[in-house]
Amino acid sequence: MVTIKPMERRNPQDVNAVNKYYAKAISQGVIDFERLAYLVSNQCTVRESDCYAVLRALEHNIIDELKQGKVVQLGGLGNLQVGVRSNGEELAENVSAASVKKAHMNFRPGAKLRDMLEIMKYKITTG
Structure with missing residues (x-):
């Protein structure tokens, strides 16, 4: 279940408008690789250290593949x-990495x- 709380916000398009309250999701904590490895290891026959190694390898490979534009x-x-x-550039040929x-x-x-x-x-x- 996600916890929400009311947050007062103003309308950036109309600063004179009355502020309204909106629901904001509140974090219930953080789960790190070590905890994920522990949880996964308890759901299968793989050791926690093996799960951790796989998660780290996954992280490395995701970053590497994203760097290659995939x-x-x-x-x-x-x-x-x-x-x-x-x-924005006036001409298509002016678009470069500097853009x-x-x-x-x-x-x-x-x-x-x-x-x-x-x-x-x-x-x-x-x-």
Whole structure:
């Protein structure tokens, strides 16, 4: 279950408008590679250290493949791909690496994650 709390926000398009409250998802903590390796190792016959090694190798290879411009498919989780923001140029031939202002990560969730979002349950917190 995801915890939400009300957050007051102003309308950036109309600074004179009355502020409104919006739901904000609140983190319930962080899970790191070590904990993931422990959890996976308890669900199969692989040792925790082996799971950790596989997760680290996965991390290394994802980064390497993204650097090569590939889309990384993570099964039911979804796809990762590098995207860029750039300056607009008058002519196509003026577009170059120097036009790029910033790179970012695009994540497109797979069917399992999209389905999870559809059936998500929430609880409210006041703190």
